[in-house]
Amino acid sequence: MTLERYAELVDDYEAFVEACERPLPLTARVNRVKSSFDEVRESLEGVGFGVERLDWYDDGFRLDVPEDDENGEEAKIGNTLAHYLGWIHVQEEVSMLPPVVLETGASEDGEDTDDRLVLDVCAAPGSKTTQIAQYAACVLANDDNIGRISALRNNTDRLGLTNVAVTSHDGRRLPGFDALGIDAAVVDVPCTSEATVRKNPEYRDGVSQNQRESLVPVQKGILSRTLDVVRDGGRVVYSTCTFAPEENEAVVDHVLRKGKASVLNFDVGLESSPGVTEWQDDEYVSEVEKTRRFYPHQNDTGGFYVALLEA
Numbered sequence: 001m002t003l004e005r006y007a008e009l010v011d012d013y014e015a016f017v018e019a020c021e022r023p024l025p026l027t028a029r030v031n032r033v034k035s036s037f038d039e040v041r042e043s044l045e046g047v048g049f050g051v052e053r054l055d056w057y058d059d060g061f062r063l064d065v066p067e068d069d070e071n072g073e074e075a076k077i078g079n080t081l082a083h084y085l086g087w088i089h090v091q092e093e094v095s096m097l098p099p100v101v102l103e104t105g106a107s108e109d110g111e112d113t114d115d116r117l118v119l120d121v122c123a124a125p126g127s128k129t130t131q132i133a134q135y136a137a138c139v140l141a142n143d144d145n146i147g148r149i150s151a152l153r154n155n156t157d158r159l160g161l162t163n164v165a166v167t168s169h170d171g172r173r174l175p176g177f178d179a180l181g182i183d184a185a186v187v188d189v190p191c192t193s194e195a196t197v198r199k200n201p202e203y204r205d206g207v208s209q210n211q212r213e214s215l216v217p218v219q220k221g222i223l224s225r226t227l228d229v230v231r232d233g234g235r236v237v238y239s240t241c242t243f244a245p246e247e248n249e250a251v252v253d254h255v256l257r258k259g260k261a262s263v264l265n266f267d268v269g270l271e272s273s274p275g276v277t278e279w280q281d282d283e284y285v286s287e288v289e290k291t292r293r294f295y296p297h298q299n300d301t302g303g304f305y306v307a308l309l310e311a
C-alpha cells in the first residue's frame, strides 16, 4: 500500500507527492534556559551555518549547512559548540508544534502557564519534553521504553533542565497519576510514521495494515488514560506523524464518543487542513474537523497531525 491511499484526502495531490520526494530542511530550536536566538545565530554563523528564524515560532530556525567545517571535514550540526553546550536542540519543524499548540490554548484562557505540571506521556527521546520544560513549572516525562529513556535523560542533562521528572509506565495505565493534579498533557503516540517520508524514503511504499491495526488500540488506550489523569478543564494535545485517519481522527473520535473531552480550535500561523470526518466506511463526529493536518507541501515540512482537546 503506497501513499496513494491518501490521494482523496489531499487538496493538491501532485504538490503533495512532489514535496514527499524532496529532502527535509534541517531545523533546530533555541534552548532559552541556556541561550538566546542572537547568541545562537552568532555562534552558528561564525562556523559557516546559515540560520533563518521560523516565522511562526521565535525559538525555531532552519539551517543551511556548509560543505565543510573549519577543519575541512564534513560539517555537522551535532559537532558544533552551540550543540555541545546545550544552546540548541535539533528538532523537526512540525515536531515543535505540540508544545506551541498547548501554549496557544492556555494563553487564550489567560492561564498562568509557568505554574503548570505538564505530563508528556510518550516522551523519549525528549524533543517535546525539553521544549515544554521552558514554559512549565514541571514536566512529568514518561515513556514505557526503558532503553529510550537514557536518550531522554541525556537531552535533559545537555540542555541543563532541572524541572523534568522521569517515569517509565505503559501510558494506558499510569498508576497513581490521578492524584498528581496534572494540568495539561502532550500525547505524542507511537504511530506508523508515514508522514516522516521526507526523512525516511522507505515510507513512499506505505506501511502494512497489520502494523497499523496493532498500534490503533495502543493509541486509543494512551489518549483515553491521559484524559482520565488530567484535571477537569486541562488541555491535552494529541499528535502523530502519520497521515492515516485510523491513527488520527478515529482516535480522537473514540474519546469524544466516550464523553472524555471536547475539541478546541487553534491556529499557530502555519497552513493546514481540517481533520477529516469520513474515511473508507467510517464516519467521525463533526468536532474532529477542528483538529489539523499539516501536509508536507503546505509549509515545506514533514507531515503531522495535531488535536487540541479539553479534558
Ligand SMILES: C[S@@+](CC[C@H](N)C(=O)[O-])C[C@H]1O[C@@H](n2cnc3c(N)ncnc32)[C@H](O)[C@@H]1O
Pocket: 095, 121, 122, 123, 124, 125, 126, 127, 128, 129, 142, 143, 144, 145, 148, 169, 170, 171, 172, 188, 189, 190, 191, 218, 222
Ligand atoms: C513518537 S515517539 C515520541 C517522541 C517524543 N515525544 C519526542 O518528541 O521526542 C513515541 C514514543 O512512545 C513510546 N511508547 C510506545 N508505546 C508506549 C506506551 N504504551 N506507553 C508509553 N509510551 C509508549 C515509545 O517508546 C516512543 O518513545
